[in-house]
Amino acid sequence: MKRALVFVFLVVLGARAQAGERVVGSELALDGAVLLNLRGALGIARAGESLDLAAWADVAVAAGNVDAGDTRARLGARARFVRAGRFELYGSLALVRRATTNTGFAAQTLATDLVVQPSVRAGRVLAGVELGVEQAWLAYIAPSDTYRELVYAMAEPGWYALPARTVRVGATASLRLGSADILLRGGYARSGALDFLPQLYVSLGAGYRF
Amino acid sequence: MRFALLLFAACGVDSFDEAPLAAPTVDDDPTLPALDVRDTRLHVKVFGPAGAPALIFLHGGPGGDFRYALPLVDPDVPGALVADHRVVMWDQRGTGLSRRHPRDEVSIDEYFADLVALVDAVSPDAPVVLVGHSWGGAYAAWYLANHPERVAGAVLIHPQALTHELYVEAGAAADTEILAEWLADPLWQRTLISPEDHARADFLLGALELYRIPRFHNDVIAPIFRPGAVVFRDLAFQWFEDTPYDFTPGLAAFPRPIRVLAGTDDEVLGHAFQHKQMQWFGNAELVALPGDGHNDAVSGSAPRTIAEIRRYLEAL
Numbered sequence: 001m002k003r004a005l006v007f008v009f010l011v012v013l014g015a016r017a018q019a020g021e022r023v024v025g026s027e028l029a030l031d032g033a034v035l036l037n038l039r040g041a042l043g044i045a046r047a048g049e050s051l052d053l054a055a056w057a058d059v060a061v062a063a064g065n066v067d068a069g070d071t072r073a074r075l076g077a078r079a080r081f082v083r084a085g086r087f088e089l090y091g092s093l094a095l096v097r098r099a100t101t102n103t104g105f106a107a108q109t110l111a112t113d114l115v116v117q118p119s120v121r122a123g124r125v126l127a128g129v130e131l132g133v134e135q136a137w138l139a140y141i142a143p144s145d146t147y148r149e150l151v152y153a154m155a156e157p158g159w160y161a162l163p164a165r166t167v168r169v170g171a172t173a174s175l176r177l178g179s180a181d182i183l184l185r186g187g188y189a190r191s192g193a194l195d196f197l198p199q200l201y202v203s204l205g206a207g208y209r210f
Numbered sequence: 211m212r213f214a215l216l217l218f219a220a221c222g223v224d225s226f227d228e229a230p231l232a233a234p235t236v237d238d239d240p241t242l243p244a245l246d247v248r249d250t251r252l253h254v255k256v257f258g259p260a261g262a263p264a265l266i267f268l269h270g271g272p273g274g275d276f277r278y279a280l281p282l283v284d285p286d287v288p289g290a291l292v293a294d295h296r297v298v299m300w301d302q303r304g305t306g307l308s309r310r311h312p313r314d315e316v317s318i319d320e321y322f323a324d325l326v327a328l329v330d331a332v333s334p335d336a337p338v339v340l341v342g343h344s345w346g347g348a349y350a351a352w353y354l355a356n357h358p359e360r361v362a363g364a365v366l367i368h369p370q371a372l373t374h375e376l377y378v379e380a381g382a383a384a385d386t387e388i389l390a391e392w393l394a395d396p397l398w399q400r401t402l403i404s405p406e407d408h409a410r411a412d413f414l415l416g417a418l419e420l421y422r423i424p425r426f427h428n429d430v431i432a433p434i435f436r437p438g439a440v441v442f443r444d445l446a447f448q449w450f451e452d453t454p455y456d457f458t459p460g461l462a463a464f465p466r467p468i469r470v471l472a473g474t475d476d477e478v479l480g481h482a483f484q485h486k487q488m489q490w491f492g493n494a495e496l497v498a499l500p501g502d503g504h505n506d507a508v509s510g511s512a513p514r515t516i517a518e519i520r521r522y523l524e525a526l
Contacts, residue, residue, distance in 0.1 A: 070398045098402050102395045104417025105231075109402045138223065139402060143231060144420075150433040151416040152233045159223045164404035192404030194411040196443035197397060 018052050018080075021209045052080040056094075069101030074113065088126070090117040096134060104147045109163055111136040117172065124176040130187060132168035139163035166191040170201065181207045231413040233436040235307050242307055245300070247327045249315070253307035253435075254300040256332075257283040258292035263362070264333040265295040268302075268346030270370075270505075272321070273415070273442030275306025278432035278505060279343065281512030288513070289520035295339070298332050302349075305438025310408045316444050318453075325353050329360055337362040341519060343508050344479065345370045345446070347470075348457055354468075355460030363526045365519050367471045367507050368479045370450075372457040372487055377450055379486075380478050395421070411439030425477040427503035429510050462492040469495055469522040471515060473502025480504070 022042050042055050060072040076094025083089075096111040111134050119128025142157035170187015183206065189199040236244040236251045245254040253275075258265075269276045276299040283297050284290060291297050301308040303324050304316045329338055337360050342350030347369025354361040371377035396418045405411035415437040422431060449455075468491055472481040481498045488496050497518060499507050507515045 070395070100395075100399055100402055102399065102417065103420040107399075107402045134401070136402065136404075141231065141403070146420055146431075147417060150420060150431055152231065152436065154233070155231045155413075161223045161225055163226075163410070164400070164402055165406070166401055166404065191400040192406040192410070194405040194407070194439055194443060195400060196405075196439075196447050197400075 018054060021054075023056075023207050023209050054078050069099065069106070071099045073097045076113065086120050086122060088119045088121055088128075090119060090128070091115065092117075096136075098136070103144060104151075105141055105143045107139055107141045107163075109136040109139040111164070115168075119172070125173065126176075127173040128171070130168065130170040130172050130185065132166075132170075134164075134166045134168075135162075136164035137162065164191060168201075179209045181209070183207070226407065226409040226413075230409055232409055232416060233307060235309060235436070237309050239307075245328070245331060247324055247331060248320075250303050250311065250324065251309040252300050252303070252324070252328070254298065254328075254332075257285075257297045257299065258295050260296065262294055262296045263336065263339065264298055265291060265339040265341060266298045266300070266329065266332065268325075268340065268342035268349045269306075270344030270346050271305060271438070271441065272302060272345050272445040273305050273438045274345075275301040275308075275435045275437070277306070277435045279508040279512075281509055282341070282516060284512065284516075287516055289517055291516055291519060295523075296332075298328075300328065301435065302438075302441070304441040306435045308438075310438070311440070313440055313444055316440055318445060318449055318455075321349070321445070322352065322356075325349065326357065329353070329357070339523065340364040341367070342369065343367040344504065348372055351461060352457045354464050355457065358460070358464050361464070361466070363466055363468070363522065365469045365471060365522055367515065368473065368476060368504055369470065369484070369487065370479065371483075372461070372490055374450075374454045374456065376483075376486060377455075380483060381451075405439060408440065411443075412436050415439045415442060426479075426505070427473075427475040427477065428505045429503060430506075432505045432509050458490040461490045464492060466526065467493045467495065467522075469497060469518070471497050471499055471507055471518055473499040473504065473507055473511075475501055475506075476504040478504065 055077045057075045061070070074094045074096045076092055078090060078092035081089050081091055092115045094113040096113050097108065098111065099108045100106065113132065113134040115130060115132040117128050117130050119126050139160045140157070141160055143155035148155055166189055168187055168189040170185055172183065172185045174181050174183045183203070185201070185203040187201055189201060191199070236242045236253050242253055243255045245252050267276060267279055267282065269279060279299065283292050283299065285292050303320060304311045332338070339362050340350040340354060342348070347366035348371070350364050350366060351369060351372055354364050371380045396414065399414055399417065403410050403414060405414055416434065419434050419437055420431055422428065470484050470488065472484040474481045481496070484496055488494055499511065499514065502511050
C-alpha cells in the first residue's frame with residue numbers, strides 16, 4: 001500500500017524563459033493526480049547583469065482520471081536577484097488558483113507560490129536547491145449532497161481563511177542545448193502536519209526558446 | 211498568519227473552527243451521550259433494556275465509527291439484539307464523535323487500555339459479549355485472548371488480520387492502481403485544504419470515505435459520523451504497516467466458542483481470507499455470508515447478521 005502512496009512527478013516538457021526570450025512548452029506531471037500542464041513564458045526585462053526577469057503563465061488539469069474538475073492556473077514572474085561568479089539566486093512569485101470537484105465537495109482556492117532557488121552555474125549546466133511555499137489564502141468550499149447525507153448534514157458552503165499550505169524542498173538541474181533546455185527536478189513536499197501520504201517528486205522536462 | 215486570520219474574520223470569512231465541515235465531538239457538544247474513560251471522553255450510546263447483559267460493538271478502522279453499524283440495533287427486525295441485550299455502541303479514542311487527542315496520546319496501548327476500562331465501566335460485575343467488525347474484530351480478539359474471564363462470547367465479522375504476516379498478505383490483495391480515482395482525488399484535494407488540524411484532516415478523510423474502494427465490494431457507501439484522521443494516520447496506516455504485531459497468543463485457550471462471519475464477495479478480508487485465520491482459534495466456527503462485501507454485514511445485510519448473532523447467543 002505504502003508503495004502506491006509515494007508518487008512521482010514526470011515532466012516531459014518544461015518552459016523557463018530568461019530576459020528577452022519567449023518560451024512555450026507543456027508538462028505532464030503526477031501531482032496528486034496526473035497533471036497535463038500547458039505553459040508559456042516571456043522574458044521581459046534586462047538590466048545589466050543583475051536582473052533577469054520573466055513572466056509566465058500555465059494551466060494544468062488533472063489528467064490521470066481525465067478529471068476536468070481538478071485544475072490549477074498560475075500567473076507568475078521569475079527573477080535572478082544575485083549573480084556572483086558561478087552563484088546565482090533566483091526567486092519566483094505566482095498567483096495560483098486551484099479547483100477541485102469530487103465526491104465529497106467542490107472547492108476553489110486562491111494562493112501564492114513563492115520559490116527561492118540558489119543555484120550554481122557550470123558551463124551550460126545550472127544546478128540548485130528549490131525551496132517553495134504555496135500558501136492558500138482563501139477557499140470557497142461547498143460540501144456535496146452525498147457528503148451531507150452520509151457524513152455531516154450541517155456542513156454548509158462558505159468562504160474559509162488560510163485553508164492550505166504546501167512546502168517543497170528539492171533540487172534542480174538544467175542543461176542548455178542550443179534553443180532547448182533539459183530540466184531535472186526532485187524533492188519532497190508536505191501539505192499539513194497531519195498529512196499521511198509522503199509526497200516525493202522527480203521531474204524531467206524540456207523547453208524550447210525562440 | 212494570525213493577522214491574516216483576523217483580517218479575514220473582519221471580512222466575514224470563516225475559520226475551520228467557526229464553521230466546521232465535520233461534525234462536533236463530545237467536547238464540542240455536551241448534549242452528545244458520552245462516557246469518561248481514563249483520560250478520554252468517548253461517544254457512547256446504549257440501546258436496549260437497562261440491566262440486560264451487555265453486548266459491546268467494536269467498529270472498524272481504526273479511524274471509523276459506529277454510525278455504519280446502527281442497523282445492528284434496529285429494534286424491529288426478527289430476533290432484535292436490543293430486545294434482551296444492552297448493546298453498547300461507541301466511537302473509539304480519537305475518532306467518530308469521541309474526543310480528539312494529540313498524536314502522542316493515540317497508540318495501540320492506549321486503545322487496549324481504553325477497551326479494558328470501557329468493559330469494566332459498562333459491565334463491572336458480568337462478562338460481556340463482544341461483536342467486532344474488521345479492525346474491531348481484531349480488537350475484540352486481542353481482548354478475549356488477554357481477558358478471557360471478562361468475555362461471555364464473541365462474534366468477529368470480517369476481522370482484520372490477526373498477525374502482521376497476514377496483514378501484509380491482505381494488503382497485497384487490496385492493492386490497486388496508483389492512478390485510481392479514490393486515491394488520486396484525495397492527493398489533489400490536500401493542495402486546496404491542508405490536513406493541518408483535526409477539523410481539516412477529518413473533513414478530508416470524510417470525503418475519502420465516500421469513494422467505493424475496489425475489492426471490498428460494498429453494496430452501498432456506509433455513513434459515518436466523522437472519521438479520525440490522526441487515528442487513521444498513526445494506527446490504521448502506520449502502526450499496522452510497520453509493527454510486527456501478533457494478536458494470536460492466548461486465542462486458542464479461550465474457553466468458549468467463537469463465531470466468525472465473513473462475506474464471500476470481500477476479496478480482502480472475506481470468507482477466503484478468514485479460513486487462514488481460523489487456525490489461531492481453539493473453538494471457532496466460520497460462517498459464510500453469501501454475496502456480502504466488507505461492510506454489508508453490519509449495514510445493508512444487518513438483519514441476516516443479527517439472525518446469525520442471535521443463533522450464536524442461543525447456543526452459548
